[in-house]
Amino acid sequence: MSFPFAKAAGILDTLTAHGFEAYVVGGAVRDYLLDRPVHDIDIATSAHPADVVALFKRTIPVGIEHGTVVVLSSGTNFEVTTYRSESGYDDYRHPNQVVFETTLEKDLMRRDFTINALAMDRSGRVIDLFGGRDDLARGLIRTVGRPEERISEDPLRMMRGIRFTSELSFTLGQAELAAFKDRSLLLKKISVERIDQEMTKLLAGRSVNKAIGLLFETKCFDALPFPEQAADRRALERVRFSILKTDAERWTAFLTALRIFDLHAFARVWNWSRSREKTVSALQKYDAVRKRDGWNPVRVYYAGTELAKSVERLQVAFGRADTASLAGMERDIDSLWKTCRIHQRGELAVTGNDLLKWSSEHPGPWLSEALAMLEKQVITGSVANEMEEIESWFKAWQKQRKPS
Structure with missing residues (x-):
């Protein structure tokens, strides 16, 4: 077998040329043997961190106390880690003691699963000390x-x-x-x-x-x-996750099936980013809207086409629609989007300042209310997106809302 990790070859060659052992280890070997895409390539070596730093021009001592040095080579970052054994895990994560070892076997013994305890030398020979290849086959x-x-x-x-x-x-x-x-x-x-x-x-x-x-x-x-109410296992196991494309869609399906709708509380417990919470919250909201009322131009406008199509995939994942209808559902979203007279508020022919100029009132909540109402009217074509017509509409709206 030839060596399949061409970008890592130079690092192994340099280490072995200076009398050290060096192997590609772990997930890269596993994924190569499974014919899956290989992402990170990790290297285990008998060289100590100081040796690695001395041998390569571009290094980052990211975990030098645990033996790891990042080597930048061929436009890629490689974690190069000294053979080590570990003992004592008082915090159930970090070892109390790390000992640099001299043999690959000692290093592989500390790894989690047999399929991740595989190594490959520069010639392409796979070192399998714990039956990892058999487990891959089985x-x-x-x-x-x-x-x-x-x-x-x-x-x-x-x-x-x-x-x-x-x-x-x-x-x-x-x-x-x-x-x-x-x-x-x-x-x-x-x-x-x-x-x-x-x-x-x-x-x-x-x-x-x-x-x-x-x-x-x-x-x-x-x-x-999880909150106590998260217990609907059967609903969760019926979800067709394979149809979903993004992490946000999958989390939305997962939480909705479990009937977890207090997303802010969940996101706080799970330390989610505000961005992820916002996206999943919008998906839950529009999934409920879609289920109850369906789409119209205004709803598609506010959701946006990408989120609306995500919601359509959720319909299929929850069994409310079949896979064959998905393409047509997505085309319907595009058609509704095209009927919208504008596609963002910035396209309105007027601004809040124009409404203030036409009004005798001071700025207040009424202004946001007027802009939101105007936006909907223009989206559907009920009011033309032209200053004169908008002024006429606004004055009529203002007169209507004032007490008689």
């Missing part, structure tokens, strides 16, 4: 060593294991399944940010429904920071 998620020990080191490995069943369509090993059930409550000790990262990837996997079933079977779901 579609099995097994820990390196006893699952209880791996979980105690970092309980997030339970979420990672279930996430891999979603991404790879693999099955969780029986010993792992039992250990996850027994230790699921340890997830309460993990930061919500780390759990959120795994959940987001899990929801994007091709076997997400299977993985959601595992969340419940292992009781890991009960250890996650």
Whole structure:
């Protein structure tokens, strides 16, 4: 087998030329063997961090105390980490002690799953000390060593294991399944940010429904920071996540199926960014509007075509429409958008200053009310987007709202 990681070749060559061992390790080897896209390429070496810094011109000591140096080469960042072993995890994440080792075997022994404990040398030879290739062939998620020990080191490995069943369509090993059930409550000790990262990837996997079933079977779901009302497992497992395209769509489907509608409270507990909260909130809002009233030009205008099409995908995901009708539903969105006389408020022929000039009133809430009403009238063509006609409409509106 030839060496498939061409961009990393120079780093391995430099390290081995100076008497050090060096291998590509972990997910890159796994994904290459599965014929999946390879993203990050990590390198394990017998060289100590100081050696790595000395050998390469462009480095970043991102985790030098744990043996990791980022090497910039061929326009790519590579994490180069010294062989190490770890012990003691009082915070269930960071080892109390890191020892630099001299053998690849010691380094691979600390990794989470057998399929991530694979290495490849510069010739393309795969080093497999724990049966990872067999597990790839069998579609099995097994820990390196006893699952209880791996979980105690970092309980997030339970979420990672279930996430891999979603991404790879693999099955969780029986010993792992039992250990996850027994230790699921340890997830309460993990930061919500780390759990959120795994959940987001899990929801994007091709076997997400299977993985959601595992969340419940292992009781890991009960250890996650969900409100008490989040219990409709059957509705959740019926969602067709595969039709959804974005993380926001998938989270919307997930939370809606669980009947979690106090999104602000959920987002606060999960430390979501304001941007993600805003997008998911809009999707939940317009999903409800679509379900109740359907679309019209005004609703499409305020939602925007991209969000409206996301809502259409949610219709299919929830079983309210079939896949075959989706393309037509998206075309309907585009048609409604084209009927709108304007596509943003800035296209109005007037501004708030014009309304103030035509009015004898001081600025106040009435101004926002008038602009919002005018916007709807212009969108639908009830009022032409011309200054004279808008002035006539405004004066009539103002007269109508004043007490007689």
